[in-house]
Amino acid sequence: NAGVTQTPKFQVLKTGQSMTLQCAQDMNHNSMYWYRQDPGMGLRLIYYSASEGTTDKGEVPNGYNVSRLNKREFSLRLESAAPSQTSVYFCASSEGLAFYEQYFGPGTRLTVT
Amino acid sequence: DAKTTQPNSMESNEEEPVHLPCNHSTISGTDYIHWYRQLPSQGPEYVIHGLTSNVNNRMASLAIAEDRKSSTLILHRATLRDAAVYYCIPDGGTGANNLFFGTGTRLTVIP
Numbered sequence: 001n002a003g004v005t006q007t008p009k010f011q012v013l014k015t016g017q018s019m020t021l022q023c024a025q026d027m028n029h030n031s032m033y034w035y036r037q038d039p040g041m042g043l044r045l046i047y048y049s050a051s052e053g054t055t056d057k058g059e060v061p062n063g064y065n066v067s068r069l070n071k072r073e074f075s076l077r078l079e080s081a082a083p084s085q086t087s088v089y090f091c092a093s094s095e096g097l098a099f100y101e102q103y104f105g106p107g108t109r110l111t112v113t
Numbered sequence: 114d115a116k117t118t119q120p121n122s123m124e125s126n127e128e129e130p131v132h133l134p135c136n137h138s139t140i141s142g143t144d145y146i147h148w149y150r151q152l153p154s155q156g157p158e159y160v161i162h163g164l165t166s167n168v169n170n171r172m173a174s175l176a177i178a179e180d181r182k183s184s185t186l187i188l189h190r191a192t193l194r195d196a197a198v199y200y201c202i203p204d205g206g207t208g209a210n211n212l213f214f215g216t217g218t219r220l221t222v223i224p
Binding site for chain 1: 145147149154155156157158159162200204213214215216217
């Protein structure tokens with residue numbers, strides 16, 4: 001039981017490049033989330049998916065798109081990376097759309113130069 | 114949204130109890146109080162949550178003030194593995210659009 005997995009662990013992009021961060025969970029959870037964490041700050045919600053087939057914006061959605069590919073997988077895409085998107089990105093999942101007992105992945109450290 | 118106030122940092126000796134305070138004076142009557150922690154270079158980890166009554170689980174205890182304007186996370190015997198940033202998060206539970214992690218309390222455990 002791997003929990004929440006994220007790929008890649010590290011990535012360096014040049015400004016304007018695109019990439020997709022992958023997230024998968026094996027706990028049969030309905031809801032999934034993407035957060036970013038900037039140095040010295042708490043987490044901020046980018047997008048979430050309450051259930052398969054639905055996605056909604058969080059606090060900081062600009063510059064990102066998401067896809068809930070199936071119940072297990074929730075990807076985050078940066079279409080044209082900017083230095084302001086340098087951050088650590090965490091994916092999380094929970095059984096229902098709720099704040100308790102979210103399970104987080106190990107994070108992807110992204111640097112945009 | 115309810116706002117929280119937590120100390121930026123606290124220290125504790127190993128194997129001693131730790132009381133981590135959180136002020137959430139604007140909390141609404143239906144907001145749960147959640148605590149998460151984040152160990153260095155890891156994703157956040159759920160610790161405990163409660164509404165009105167004090168709560169216990171294998172990781173910690175949560176003491177909620179009678180007026181619900183504050184709460185305290187209690188680690189009964191701090192270990193080095195408990196060194197982390199602890200986040201107190203009131204949540205309305207009605208959707209994800211008000212999920213907000215603040216900056217939390219950085220707990221240092223001294224051997």
